[in-house]
Amino acid sequence: MILFKKYYNRMFLNDVRRIIEEYNMIEDGDRVAVGLSGGKDSITLLFILKLLQKYSNKNFELCGINIDLGFDMDMTLLENYCRENEIELIIEKTNIGEVIFEDRKEKNPCSLCSKLRKGALYRVAIANGYNKVALGHSSDDAIETFFMNMLCVGKLGTFHPCIKFEEKGITVIRPMVYVKEKTIKSIVEMEQLPVIESNCPVAGKTKRQEMKELLADMEEVYKDLHDKIITALQNIDTEKMWKQKR
Numbered sequence: 414m415i416l417f418k419k420y421y422n423r424m425f426l427n428d429v430r431r432i433i434e435e436y437n438m439i440e441d442g443d444r445v446a447v448g449l450s451g452g453k454d455s456i457t458l459l460f461i462l463k464l465l466q467k468y469s470n471k472n473f474e475l476c477g478i479n480i481d482l483g484f485d486m487d488m489t490l491l492e493n494y495c496r497e498n499e500i501e502l503i504i505e506k507t508n509i510g511e512v513i514f515e516d517r518k519e520k521n522p523c524s525l526c527s528k529l530r531k532g533a534l535y536r537v538a539i540a541n542g543y544n545k546v547a548l549g550h551s552s553d554d555a556i557e558t559f560f561m562n563m564l565c566v567g568k569l570g571t572f573h574p575c576i577k578f579e580e581k582g583i584t585v586i587r588p589m590v591y592v593k594e595k596t597i598k599s600i601v602e603m604e605q606l607p608v609i610e611s612n613c614p615v616a617g618k619t620k621r622q623e624m625k626e627l628l629a630d631m632e633e634v635y636k637d638l639h640d641k642i643i644t645a646l647q648n649i650d651t652e653k654m655w656k657q658k659r
């Protein structure tokens with residue numbers, strides 16, 4: 414059973430409440446669907462939002478949606494966790510894995526997979542009457558995406574903490590973008606959250622992994638690198654940005 418403990422506030426809840434307030438992410442009456450991959454980040458997000466649902470004065474509904482990519486992952490642990498905590502879990506079977514690896518034989522499968530997965534996630538959320546989709550991105554993810562955009566695409570920017578797709582009628586929220594990955598790992602361990610190993614053929618061999626390693630090297634020299642980059646994302650010297658070419 415998910416129970417509030419006082420030290421959660423300093424450990425992660427204050428950061429989550431702060432981003433939710435800053436971007437007005439969750440309002441009374443919202444129906445929030447958490448995208449669940451089986452991984453540590455999204456199960457932690459589900460745990461945190463369930464805590465907030467139980468112990469804050471915000472009145473919102475919560476469910477989990479897993480987009481099954483067809484990699485034969487056993488979701489029993491996740492199903493049990495949701496049942497025990499009275500959280501509805503929707504599992505949507507797709508052939509995204511087959512399309513990417515067998516039909517299209519993609520050289521860079523991650524970007525297409527991410528697009529198709531998000532498309533399926535939004536579609537299932539909308540079809541079930543949810544108006545918000547919550548994704549389990551951490552502050553490390555935001556930094557890695559920033560570096561991937563800069564070094565691999567030639568673009569400055571990362572994902573937005575809260576973005577409304579008017580035409581689709583859905584808002585995507587990322588309530589953990591102030592929470593560090595190492596905190597998420599501690600929560601998973603302390604709360605014994607169920608984490609299901611990914612069967613994706615390219616898991617751990619991605620550009621994101623390369624960025625992680627690059628950032629870890631830089632952190633050896635610049636000890637406060639992480640906090641500095643998160644601050645920089647909110648401290649843009651717009652007057653000194655160059656003329657936009659695209």
Ligand SMILES: Nc1ncnc2c1ncn2[C@@H]1O[C@H](COP(=O)(O)OP(=O)(O)OP(=O)(O)O)[C@@H](O)[C@H]1O
Nearest residue numbers: 448449450452453454455478479480547548549550
């Ligand atoms: N198969 C899926 N079904 C539903 N939601 C997903 C799925 N895969 C990813 N997501 C959502 O998108 C977010 C970002 O996906 P990404 O592949 O970057 O995962 P991640 O950062 O490794 O997180 P996790 O540890 O939860 O897998 C996840 O945290 C989750 O909320």
